[in-house]
Amino acid sequence: xxxxxxxxxxxxxxxxxxxxxxxxxxxxxxxxxxxxxxxxxxxxxxxxxxxxxxxxxxxxxxxxxxxxxxxxxxxxxxxxxxxxxxxxxxxxxxxxxxxxxxxxxxxxxxxxxxxxxxxxxxxxxxxxxxxxxxxxxxxxxxxxxxxxxxxxxxxxxxxxxxxxxxxxxxxxxxxxxxxxxxxxxxxxxxx
Numbered sequence: 001x002x003x004x005x006x007x008x009x010x011x012x013x014x015x016x017x018x019x020x021x022x023x024x025x026x027x028x029x030x031x032x033x034x035x036x037x038x039x040x041x042x043x044x045x046x047x048x049x050x051x052x053x054x055x056x057x058x059x060x061x062x063x064x065x066x067x068x069x070x071x072x073x074x075x076x077x078x079x080x081x082x083x084x085x086x087x088x089x090x091x092x093x094x095x096x097x098x099x100x101x102x103x104x105x106x107x108x109x110x111x112x113x114x115x116x117x118x119x120x121x122x123x124x125x126x127x128x129x130x131x132x133x134x135x136x137x138x139x140x141x142x143x144x145x146x147x148x149x150x151x152x153x154x155x156x157x158x159x160x161x162x163x164x165x166x167x168x169x170x171x172x173x174x175x176x177x178x179x180x181x182x183x184x185x186x187x188x189x190x191x
Contacts, residue, residue: 001061002031006054008071012038019067022096028065032057041074042122045082060090068097069114074122076115083111149174154182 005023007016016035023030034054045051058064064086066072072093073079083102086093093102098114100107137143149172158179161167165183169176 001063002059003028003063003065004054004058005030005033005065006051006071007033007035007067008039008041008048008051009037010040014038019071022067023065026096030065041070041072043073044075044078045073055085055089058086058089058091062090063092063094065094065096067095069095069102069111070118073115074118076112076119079115079118080112083108149178151182151186154179155186158183 005020005028007019009016009019014037016037020033034050034057036048036050039048046055054064069079072082083093087103091103093107094100095102095111098110100110102108102111133143154168154172154174157171158165158168161171165176165179169179172179
């Protein structure tokens with residue numbers, strides 16, 4: 001029987017060091033560690049390269065330790081399926097933040113509730129982000145990739161070309177659609 005640690009961070013600028021420290025500080029002697037770096041929790045567990053390798057490695061009687069349930073995933077159904085797959089292999093799953101064995105009956109119930117809360121939290125964050133973007137758009141702020149050619153520059157060339165969209169697009173090396181968008185965004189109907 002071995003103890004396996006699974007660590008995951010979502011972005012390149014994050015590190016798994018804190019998760020490793022949490023596991024060690026709880027007295028777990030980890031025999032093998034699997035770590036997925038810069039992989040979102042919304043990515044299905046079996047698709048993550050190191051998680052897949054870990055699934056192949058785990059044997060009946062092993063214990064999998066994670067710092068928190070959200071390291072397994074952010075989608076309730078995915079987390080429940082992952083824990084069920086591990087339980088069917090005879091693997092015990094321990095989540096340190098939640099302080100219980102996810103494969104016990106009580107752990108399964110708690111897992112269902114906590115995974116549901118994690119999914120709700122993710123939905124709330126998405127809702128807030130979208131509301132913030134809508135507010136910014138209503139204030140006239142540009143959303144998305146920065147424009148390579150400023151609207152003001154497009155309008156100046158458009159005026160110099162006496163409103164000829166094709167000539168302006170050709171002169172600036174942009175598409176006609178870009179010129180038309182700049183024209184409509186500025187409220188200019190005719191030059």
